[in-house]
Amino acid sequence: MSSRVSAQGLPAAGGHKALVCLFLDGGNDSFNMLVPRESDEFQRYRAARAGLSLQAEELLPIADAASARAFGLHPEMAAMQSLYAAGELAFVCNVGTLIEPTTLAAFENRSARLPLGLFSHSDQVMHWQTSTPDKRDSKGWFGRMADVLDALNESPKVSMNISLAGTNILQSGDSLIPYSITPNGAIDLQFYGNEDHQYFKGAVDSVLDQQYQNLLQRTYARFNRSAIDLGVEFNAAVGEEIPFSTEFPDTRLGDELKMIARSIAASGNLGHQRQTFLTRRGGFDTHDDLMDAHEGLMREVSDAVGAFWAAIKEMGLEDEVVLFSASDFGRTLTSNGDGTDHGWGGNHFVLGGGLHGGRLYGDYPENIGLGNDLDTGRGRLIPTTSVDQYFAELALWLGTSQSDLSLALPNIERFYDLGSSSSPLGLWG
Template identity: 40%
Template sequence: GIQQLFNDNKLSFISNIGTLLQPMVKDEVWQNEQLLPLGLFSHSDQTQQWQTSLPNSRSNIGFGGKLADLMSSLNTNDKISMNVSLSGSNIFQTGESSVEYSIDPVDGSIGIEGYSATSNDSFDAARRDAIDNLVDANYTDIYRKTYIDVIKNSRDANIEFTEAIGSTPFLRDMFSNNDFSESLHMIAKTIAARDTLGMNRQIFFVDLGGWDHHDELLNSQAELLNILNAGMTEFNAALERLNIQDCVTTFTASEFGRTLTWNGNGTDHAWAGNVMVMGGPVVGGRIFGDTPSLELGSGYELGGGGVMLPTLSVDEYFAELALWFGVSPSELNTILPNIGNFYNTGSGNMPIGFLG
């Protein structure tokens, strides 16, 4: 499991990380509330800020979307986005000109309902011809043309994607039967089809929810940790079977950590948390960042409630991933406008060090 991946130097943890506008010390926190993230402790606000790395604004343009805006020209495929989601629409993968390509964990690309490009059934063939005639017609009205272009792209992308993953190695026996593992299985198959699809860069998004344990913490957390543990272990094994583990970095994110104090049956919303990074490029077997004292009132603990002040920012985390992905240091300010508060982009060093 994850412990073995850590021991085998294939996975590392990053400690005490969270949304920050600039580095802060404990005494500054409640004296400079204008420097605090908007909606601190709010699920919706902090989820948005983790996905955008903009703690001082409510933006709908995400970090992954900005990467796709910047680098999608490296892919030759103009039908399928660089950003592929197994969890539907999300802010993280939304850019100025980029949107996610949503696929299903089991069925892959969905396409037009009732449309089959390969069925020999006479009714299916007649329906296919009718849809093709509608979609392939020329429209002069700009609204009709725009709408039909979306439908046409959906049809063509579905055919291309389905054919591409159909020729990839069989991996289903490596994954458990739950939504999270099935999503990671589909991601592995999509990566395996990257050459056929003309993809040199891809960003995948999968959500595993249910961690808001104000009550029933022990039972709920045990179940979710088992799912997470199995999924990440299975995904790493699949990448190794495909011999592409050195080309993929898997990273986790969550809107905030939990209080260190007990509310009687669970924990409440906090600030700093911990994340994991996995893959061949990762400097494994390490805990990066500060591991603060868990004693209430000490170090970075705020006010005795078990809330920890972050000592690493989302900006630093995402900047390192962006540099590994191929973004030049001079372009970091474009996608992470606050990065200069934490990191000298001309230093030649990685912001944290988990990717070397």
Template identity: 40%
Template sequence: MDKRKLSRRDFLRLAGGSLALPATLMAPWKQLLADPPVVTDYKALVCVYLFGGSDSSNMIVPAGTASHAQYQQIRGDLAIPKDQLLPIPVQSDQRTEYGFHPALAPVLPLYQDGELAVLANVGTLVEPVTREGLINGSVAVPPQLFSHSDQTFQWQTGIPGDQTPIGWGGRLADMFFNAGASLLPMNITLTGQSVFLAGQKTVQYALADSGPEALEAASGDGGPVDLAIRSLLAQSRQNLLEKQFIGVQKRSMDLYQLISGALEQQNPLNTVFPDTDLGRQLAMVARVISSRADMGGANIARQVFFVGMGGFDTHDGQNDAQPQLLGAVADALRAFRDALAEAGELDNVTTFTASEFGRTLTNNGDGTDHGWGGHQLIMGGSVLGGDIYGVMPDLTLEGPDDAGDGRLIPTLATDQYDATLARWFGVGDADLHGLFPHLNRFAGSDIGFMRN
């Protein structure tokens, strides 16, 4: 292999599904705690997943004269003009000045006020990777790096290379699970069943952005049909499958009554959310958080939510699509922040973005292709915002951060990102390695963007 260049073919061979990871990199996570941690406060994590692979190199852009010229030369027609960038102050030692994409204007004040942080160049890793290591084949990389489904799976499990469909949000729910504390599940999805919230002993609850959905003909209204169904479900069953099925149906009906009743009694929030898919999802999350006192009260100490929006697979038409995509994210995040402040929950909820991969620095004429490392946003009253965490990449093609064709080699692992959030959530240092078994391969388990 040419020691100076890492060709697309070479990189695809390294990242392909045929790569066998060493056994030490495939070890399953340890058994989680038998007893849930004792917590007396309330905290929630909200994952905003950007399906398709977000081109974050246009979300956070070099703003220095020389660095922007380099960026513009590489990106061509996809580059954001320097005079359109929203300058952001940076406290950490970075390569140059940076600016937000203009569509992020709604969240710029949050960054300036210290409620929003940027995480630089994070991605799936099984061990630290350098360009030289890729060239000489001395490092292992996650399998199927450019596959949407595989990388979504790996981002959501938090264990690249492991095929067990248990998410790190689900493992958090397993760890904090307290049987009988509340009927309301700790892990709630607003965008369909997710790997992220799948646990070993906890079951995620799928909630529509309009509220809970009743079983057909079992509305809980006490009418003849509803009473007949409940009578059937109350009958004794010997078959284990029948018992399990009945248990699921009862739980679904009880949850419908609990959640719909609490939402109906809730005083409406004054914050106006955008009428978009993500806006409606986050509006419902805000309503659930603010009405939790009527769904289990003090017994609901921890919650994990999963929301998302698609459209980020911008192989073409990126100049038209990306401003709308980022604008929709920024509008929804800003409204969510304001609703949490209105409900007095701003310090208790941390919202963070994720996406299966970044995209190539180079363009394909009208868009970008699947990449690797990318930048993410973290928002909340407990976030140490107003800064970029990690190291922004060198954009030089065939430079130290280029895995080939402008694909950024991550300098932070998803393990480190997830562990920093989990520590704030209440996971002790000793148990972080049970949640993220590859964590000890990386330098530092706390990136520092949270007030712990």
């Protein structure tokens, strides 16, 4: 059955919403991003991390509004500390790929079904993007979700799935694929559309508009014609004038989030009631030089996200946009000498859309010391929140109905009752 059959369960369009995935490529060492500050918890953290632990006095203090437990952010995350304090940002704790709820005993006696290629970059990136860790898939949960929700859009030519990371699985569905852009907008032919080079445009149009008899030539011309026209349409929709005055950091991530903010502002011109975006920042595979490398990464992420949110608020779109983090996996709590190795469960952040911020969701273990009841070895923690639960919150916010969740997230019923009156984690109540 086509996923579009379920479009009868769509919400009324109502207004625009955009979901932005910031993928931290390589496996973010997220237990140095979000650190326990309660005395006993911090001492266990320090013992496990040894030379890779942050100092208590340098952490940026936050508290979980629900439990009053004390935590600290990496010292380079001042912008995100401010967003958390303002109730606009939350953390989802110890998230990872799971086929089914898993205990340490089931892991050790091998009775638990485990994600394919556990601890492998390529497999875990795929599973985070597909949310089907029991198989290797070519369709992503953004793509499957968009196959249903695209019916809310006004027959746009440009896909609602817009990528700053090129072709990807996350945004690929049965009927929709990602539309790739750059920090400067759509990729177009040099000089095409430039009034000073109309001869170039005329030559290209002449070649592409011919009626070719050869099927390969005809198909090639058609795809190129479509790509050029879409590029022109996208750039015209976004326009040259930047609709906000917020300054973004001069980094690749800053540039990409700036373009995403501009694309969100242009949603009306693009005919989009629903949008998804993907941007990726590499460098998180910190097998060595963890402390220095992670410091720079945390600063870049925090500053870029802070600027992005300032621009979104300047445009009055804060209720229409959610940005969330994803990554291959967490990392080992123990050191390999100068860094950490591939782990499993990790911590993530969610920003915007009117969520109940200033809180931690899921389960941040009170004991992350070595040998705890989630430790599969070297501090590789079994996730206590599945990616399915995390993504279900986001899908519901974007407008996916509970009855359609299993179309986007085929494994969701292993972790969440689709008939429940409450949401999987409660980010929006």
